[in-house]
Amino acid sequence: MDSCMMKIVEDLTLTNRVFCSKGYDEVIEYLRKLLPFEVNGYEGCSCNGWVIPPSWDLKEAKIFHDGRLVWDGMSHPLAVIALSSPFRGKVSKAELLEHLYFDARYDHVIPYHFRQLYRPWKRSWGFCLPRKLYDSLPEGDYDVVIETIESSGCLKVPEFTIQGRSDLCFAFVAHLDHPGMANDDLCGCAVGVELFRRLSRMKTNYSYKLLLVQEMTGSEFYWNFSNPKNKNKIFEGLFIEMLGSKTGLVYQQSQLGASNIEWALTKALEDLKLPFRKEPFRGAVCNDENIWEAYGVPMASISRFPYPEYHCDLDNPSIISQEMMGEALDTLLRTVTLLDSSAMVSKRFKGTICLSNPDYNLYMDPGQPAYGEEGDENATRWNKLMEAIPLLSAPVCGKRLASEFGLPEKSVMDYLARWKEKGLLDISFMDDSLSNSCVDHPSETHKCKCSH
Known part of the structure; x- marks a missing residue:
């Protein structure tokens, strides 16, 4: 099985992939060494109420009690709430608890707090920590420091297009944000990158596009501000998400459940004899599909949702399976084969x-x-x-x-x-239409060589 997908996951999981950040930019540059993405940049604009958050990186984040370090916010990308305001001062335990967040499902995990990325006009400071630590905090005052590095935000959306004989284009979309997590959706990005590395070696009848977006916000800005020649030929789309966990594949229909790409997807799953669950539109995951449908592009999705480690630090490379990502890759290659060999x-x-x-x-x-x-x-x-x-x-x-x-x-x-x-x-x-496709699909046929 190709090792590049797993290496992407291992190398990039513990990065600060909030919407606009130095960490996000570094991840894009890493991926551009594997696939020559064009990068769309949006700044100084808004659309339909969606606002670009500031560029945000952490410099220091700690909680002390009686001079003893209680929580190090630099210990994990999820340990401080995304887009936390800077803060320095002494607070009571009661006030501190108002700024702490834990995962009610588990005692020892760090949850993902993402709301402020979508509401940058309503920011506060805060930390995410395990419930067991939250419950054991002693009485008294606490010294808190959160120091951030901020500037005007530039929302960046990498885009890679394979131009076929026809301009009619099928889009594959994944989201690159979600700091500190592997399956959601770094695995979708890794599978997408490997898919397009292989497709780029071939001549195709139709055109294919890979977009790595910030969940929802990236899609909205792409449709409002990108070059029309890049987006106007997009015919149908498929969202690829959370494809590395040892959970079953899920095909989620587009709004009407009638697109060619989802016909090819289900046929591919059947051809490869892979079990899968079928869900109606937004019946399994609720991401960018709604936005793409609102702009007239049918978008189905393939995922492995739900999985128990969702939205916390348990979503790390230890739960990711190369075999599961390989199944997803083979499915998508077979999907393209069916599309590209059909009139x-x-x-x-x-x-x-x-x-x-x-x-x-x-x-x-x-x-x-x-x-x-x-x-x-x-x-x-x-x-x-x-x-x-x-x-x-x-x-x-x-x-x-x-x-x-x-x-x-x-x-x-x-x-x-x-x-x-x-x-x-x-x-x-x-x-x-009756000849062999120009796309071959078994994942074993091409071995990726990573220099990272």
Whole structure:
């Protein structure tokens, strides 16, 4: 199994990946050595109420009681609440407790406090620590110091695009923030980087894009301020998240559950004989899918959520499995294989066509039982395919049509070609649809060499 994904996780988990920070910038530069991302930068702007937080790094963070160090906020990236205000002073135990946060699920873990990243106009100071320490704090006054390094924030979103023969683009999205955690979603980023390292060695029919965003905020700014030529060709998307834990794969549908990329994803999972759970839109995870759908891009997701170490320091490399990341990588490679080897069918007419008219001669007769014409199951399938074509609202994979109606792909493509001859359909890469894909998928075929 390729080792680069695991090395990314091991090297970058304990970094300060808050939205805007020196640590975040360093992580981007690390990943650019593996994949030549372009970096979108947004600063001095807001959109729809979303605000870019300041650049924020910790210089010092400690709690003392009677001169004894009680808690070192520099001990872990989660030990101070994200975007904590600076503070220095003596406080009572009661006041200190108002600024301390613990994970109610466990006694010995550090939780993730992220709210202020989304509400930079409402900041306070604070620490995250284990519940057992919280409960054992002695009475008396405490000396607290939180010293931060802050400046105007620049929200950075790495973007890598593989230009295919067609501009029609499928986007894969993961979030790079969440300091100090491995599975959420550094593993999604690691799988995405390795996926695109492999795809970049190949010539593809369609275009593919990898975006590493700050959860929700990064997607919103990308759609509002990025170069239109980069985003306007995006057709469908897939969010890739939390793919390294030893928990089952979860396919979450797009809002309508009808995109080509999720058809290819489920077919890939079935082809690879991998068990998975299917959930409705936002039924398993609630991340950037809603934002992308709001901008008209169907977005399904693949994850391994839930897992017990979620949003705390137990989410570290010790719970990450190379095998699980490898399964996800193989699934995504197979997904791209299915998409890229399929012709894309688009409708060129409105309304319905009298297909029995000799000018068209495209009618597929299911038979009329009242006249003793007993149509068989195959005739019914052809008739249903015929009736579905006028209802197409977006381009659809020819392979998908054949699969969904249970008909031979070559026969379906021959039938669709007759529609094309009548000027009713556009079909891209029809000559390639029955040939082997340019994308090979087994993860063992390419070994990654990391210099980090």
